[in-house]
Amino acid sequence: MMITLDQTAEFLKSKDNFMILSHGHPDGDTLGAAFALKAALNKIGKKAEVCCSDTMPSKFSYIGQTVDEFEYSTLVAVDVADTKLLGKAFEAKYADKIELCIDHHGSNRAFAERTLLDADAAAACEIILSVIRKLGVEIDRHIADCIFTGLTTDxxxxxxxxxxxxxxRMAADMVECGARNVEINTAMFETKTKTYVALEKLAMASMKMYLDDKLAFITITQDMFRQSGSDESEVDAIASLPRQIEGVVVGVTMREKPDGTFKVSMRSHAPVDVSKICAMMGGGGHPQAAGCQLEIPVDEATQRIIECVKLGLE
Ligand SMILES: [Mn+2]
Structure with missing residues (x-):
């Protein structure tokens, strides 16, 4: 059932002991949204913790720390379009128990009992800020940092x-409330680990062009993770690189998972809608940033993606 902002605030006020789930392979938006909501709930006297199936990348440690276990009575998911995205273990454990989902993906599968969805919001953090304001909670510096993080990263x-x-406007409001915008943007967009730079070099060397150079395609193998000392948590920044090339309208970053399957991240320039292209392969997301998973060999996966992008460009 789809619910309104008012209904969401009423629901949150009527419940307690919240476990807030972020999506697996967490990014700044899902974590910023989860920790901002936790802080707001704490401020109105509720217990709340944040859980994630994967370890938080250390660059987000200023936002808070996830817990492994929590005696919860209310399960909430933020920035989660599909229970698959919770990660395998969490999907099995929580998929059918989620009472409220707050999300900004047009592809949201409405898996929760209640869903607050705004597909026009650039980040889940935009919706969370509206929820927090509706709860009447004052935005302190910590909440401002969390919300700003989601806005800037997404x-x-x-x-x-x-x-x-x-x-x-929301970003400006957060800066006014004390968000450390310079430090956050530096940490999110400028500072790179040595292992990331090593991985980026290998990834860029793997890049191939297809479809009259409209499609740039990066493949990251498990071997590249081993060689660079990097891991999956550092791939997000690479996904935006192929689209930066002049004339490219779709950028694909395909990475091999430890089990040999592939996770595909797709970025585009408007009007090309990669959420539709990824939907052809069982995935989804936003018009200019989407993804899917493929459980076929690398050559087949590459061909399948090229074919789907070709259809999407027609
Ligand atoms: Mn998001």
């Missing part, structure tokens, strides 16, 4: 087509 530092005047 918009590529306010550069992507999902940015609206609302996004920018």
């Amino acid at each position: 918009t590529g530092c306010f550069r992507y087509s999902n940015v609206t005047p609302t996004t920018l």
